[in-house]
Amino acid sequence: MDMHLYPGYLPGTIGRIAELHASFYAEHSGFGVAFEAKVASELAEFCVNMDPTRDGMWLAVASGEILGSIVIDGAKAEDKGAHLRWFIVSDKLRGSGAGKQLLSAAMDFCRSKSYRKVYLWTFDQLHAARHLYEKYGFQLAKEQLGHQWGMEVNEQLFIKSEV
Secondary structure, eight states: OOEEEEESOOTTHHHHHHHHHHHHHHHHHOOOHHHHHHHHHHHHHHHHHOOTTTOEEEEEEETTEEEEEEEEEOTTTTTTOEEEEEEEEOTTTTTTTHHHHHHHHHHHHHHHTTOSOEEEEEETTOHHHHHHHHHTTOEEEEEEEEOTTSSOEEEEEEEEOOO
């Protein structure tokens, strides 16, 4: 499949990223409407307030369809670090290297902005994602039970201190 990375927003991005997350996490983790609504509302707010001097968004696009995404939210980069968010790859691209391309683009952006720290929240059932995060230098910093996803999961905070 001929995939390319598109930097920035495209019409339909919010709905498509929410759909990718909702479909994947419903199938693999049993998440429902609370999770999809959280993704859609927080992503919509981010897109409305996105500032290209501090924030980045990359879309994996093939045949005109958004099949993956990653976002760097730099709004609180000075005190908390840059927040890596909405990282997802469609089943159509899984295993193709698209995830590595997305994560590389995000980390290159963080280096270009001289962000000292990047962090992300995930949960313990995503073994392939964890492997990729660790390959890029992220380290598990904290674990806690959380309910924000619509059900109880073991949330994990990963931090990359040397970008």
